[in-house]
Amino acid sequence: MSTRTGTGYDSHRLDAGRPLILGGVRIPDAARGLTGHSDADVLTHAVIDALLGAAGLGDIGHHFPDTDDRFKDADSLALLAETRNLLSGASLKPVHVDATVIAEAPKLGPYRDAMAEALAGALGVAATAVNVKFTTNEGMGFLGRGEGMAAMAVANLEAA
Numbered sequence: 001m002s003t004r005t006g007t008g009y010d011s012h013r014l015d016a017g018r019p020l021i022l023g024g025v026r027i028p029d030a031a032r033g034l035t036g037h038s039d040a041d042v043l044t045h046a047v048i049d050a051l052l053g054a055a056g057l058g059d060i061g062h063h064f065p066d067t068d069d070r071f072k073d074a075d076s077l078a079l080l081a082e083t084r085n086l087l088s089g090a091s092l093k094p095v096h097v098d099a100t101v102i103a104e105a106p107k108l109g110p111y112r113d114a115m116a117e118a119l120a121g122a123l124g125v126a127a128t129a130v131n132v133k134f135t136t137n138e139g140m141g142f143l144g145r146g147e148g149m150a151a152m153a154v155a156n157l158e159a160a
């Protein structure tokens, strides 16, 4: 059985007065959150792009355009669930997702399991099929200055 692989990358700006939502998990007491048309969940967006890439179905902007009011403040986990339906329509299913969030602060390790479980739940896979990692950018560049956060993901699919 052949496996299909896709990669995803996303970044969003940080701003005061926004909730910080990563992998569908709201991080309590975060001083700033990510800005965007949707809930700006950078981790979930990278995972969606990795899945769409593996499926050969284009990208997140194609399926969920930020010019569409339906996706204003959208719950990105709901978009991930819609992505799962797109995969099913192409007779594909996720096997494994691995992702990295690049952020200087806050400490995200305590939320790792909750993020993996939330992403896995939206995808309909076991939590062990989703791995989430965190790193800083060592103070370098826009990520190091805390202007925003970025995320990268790899997804593997197989025939459903």
Ligand code: MG
Binding pocket: 010, 011, 012, 036, 040, 041, 042, 045
């Ligand atoms: Mg995005």
